[in-house]
Amino acid sequence: MTEEEVLAEFRAAGALLEGHFVLSSGRHSPRYLQCARVLMEPMRASRLASALCASLPREIRSQIEAVVSPAMGGVIIGHEMGRALGVEAMFVERPTGTFELRRGFALKPGQKVLLVEDVVTTGLSSREAIEAVEAAGGEVVAASALVDRSGGEADLGRPFFPLVQLNVPTYAPDEIPAELAALPAEKPGSRKAA
Structure with a gap:
């Protein structure tokens, strides 16, 4: 899947939102990708997971014995990745x-x-x-995500394979531009802002 095809899936699901959003990290952004919404249609979730699976290098794919994802946001895509890889899927x-x-x-x-x-x-x-995962005895050989919003800056300490990388600006609470601050802030994520 190309980046535009991935974003088309988000648009078709009404999951690419614009406004003023407080992200799970506590940072603010003018755009938000509501992955729960894009994944609520099982066939779309399966297509995205298949594309994400295909984006993993063969040598990484061949090592994977289990998929683990963080609750809440990662549960559905983690389950679909387990299906695509033919391994168990669980969550923390x-x-x-x-x-x-x-x-x-x-x-x-x-x-x-x-x-x-x-x-x-x-x-x-x-x-x-x-x-x-490591405290539970597992060895994380790689990480993947539907979307990397970090602009390639996130260091997970493991090889990281996002399906799409977006360069959407984010701002610390004390750096919010006036035009964004003028909009009411929404908190669509699953974790309270720091």
Whole structure:
């Protein structure tokens, strides 16, 4: 899938939003990609996961024994990536503020894991999820995401393969341009802003 084809999927789902958004990272942006909305149609989710799977180098794909994604945003795409790769898919969640495997999910010592996200902005959630996977005994061999909003700046400490990379500006709360600050801020993500 080309970048334009991926964005066409977001547009068709009404998932490419414009306005003033507070991202999960606490940064502000004039655009927001609502991955939950683009993934709510199962065939679209399957197409995007297949494209994301195909974007992984063969040597990475051949190592993957499990997919782990962070709850909430990564659950659907993580599940679809597990299906596309033919491996188990599980997720980490934050019942007390720190990611952990729950619900009977377990990794074998040294099990090779692909971390899958919906959107990466700063990489904070991904790095925290990687720590949780490794604390549970897994080895994260690579990370992937539908969208890299970091402009290529997010360092996950692992090879990172986004389906599409967007250079949408984001701003710290004390750097918001006047035209953006004039709009009411919406918080569409799953994590409270810092």
